[in-house]
Amino acid sequence: MKSKLFLLLTVLSFPATIFAQEEPYALGADISWIPQRESENVRYAHNGQVKDPLAIFEEHGFNYIRLRLFVDPTATVPDQVCDGNWCPSPYSTWGYCGLESTIAMAKRVKASGMKLLLDFHYSDTWADPGKQYKPVSWYGLDFAQLTEKVRTYTKETLEKFKENGVLPDMVQIGNEVINGMIHPDGSGNTANFARLVNAGIKGAKEAAPDIKIMMHTTSERNPNSWFTTLKRNLNQIEAGAADKIDVIGLSYYPRWHGDLATLEGILKAISSNHDIKIAVVEYADKHREVNDLVFALPPDKRFGTFVWEPEEFSGDNSLPLFDWRNNRRETNGRIALYSQMALDFFPESSSSPVVENSGNAVRNIVAYYSIIGQKLSQEPESGIYIVVYEDGTKEKIVK
DSSP states (O other): OBOOOOOOOOOOEEOSSTTOSSSOOEEEEEOTTHHHHHHTTOOEEETTEEOOHHHHHHHTTOOEEEEEEOSOTTOOOTTOOOBTTBOSOSSOTTOTTSHHHHHHHHHHHHHTTOEEEEEEOSSSSOOBTTBOBOOGGGTTOOHHHHHHHHHHHHHHHHHHHHHTTOOOSEEEESSSGGGOBTBTTBSSOHHHHHHHHHHHHHHHHHHOTTOEEEEEEESSSOHHHHHHHHHHHHHHHSTTGGGGOOEEEEEOOHHHHOOHHHHHHHHHHHHHHOSSEEEEEEEOSOHHHHHHHHHTSOTTTEEEEEEESTTTOOOTTOOOSEEEETTEEEEOGGGHHHHHHHHHTSOOOOSEEBOOOOTTOOOBEEEEEETTSOEESSOOSSSEEEEEETTSOEEEEEO
16 A cells, blocks of 8 residues: 655654553544434535534544434423523434434444543433432432432443444433432432432443443532542442543633633542543633643543534633524635544644655555554545554545
């Protein structure tokens, strides 16, 4: 196999053992709205060309996609609180973000070569600090039955993903669960909340022993202390239960959670007090700044970030990566920040440098890697990637 000569972006160094870092830094996005929008004939474009939105994200350095999952998005919650004409349920009469729809989207994620984070809401609709509605089909269960239901639902759901060849790489046990989950059963009692969390973790591990586990809270009300309490309660239920959590994820929206200095303090507090990787799993503004803060954590503590619905979300003073132009969603200049971050956040350098191609020399290529360290089965048709030559040198390519 012979190399082709392309424009070199930069010169930097790579580890002597390619990408020795255990887990490449996650540049992720939650794009759960896309299947619904596509059904409404929304199209996505970059540089004037309509493309699969997953390809647009992958070509700009993203390597992880987050998808939310509701138990039954067609259900109407009897005791829901509406805001004017907007009610949280039914989330979708067509079943978007339900099991079938999410598996279909997961197939596209996996086909793109990106990893998958599945966000279990344990609700029929949005779960967040202000509401954690119990699934309607789970009404009438006592607490012991509910705990068992969380285990079996988690296990059976992941088995469905596995049957379809799209097992997630990581799962969230609940969404923004700073006030507990599955209210009222899992609120106001931290021990009961931990029992529900433990049931979710057990179900996930029964379906897939190696799957990663994330707990998701918000950047407010001392998440460092919140996590300490959760771990203590988990370990009281089952010795070592808290050790099964791989990542703590935070939401960060400046309108609700303060300035960047506040986020930095929270990240440092968790890093200092807990042996765990940390992600900002929801944010929609301060794109570069949030990532710089997470990447500044020690290598064994940083996991990465997931920007929330960047193809359209502009609420809470947020700045998406796409604008509505020409009757479609087109990328704007902010998406280039992610291409640059993919370059900047590549694993730390050591003795095996990337060099400019010397003249018109042709060298044998022995491997291809994505810009964030994942080995590729073949040369990409386009985008930014790394080639490794038989002499050990490596070259960054844009094509």
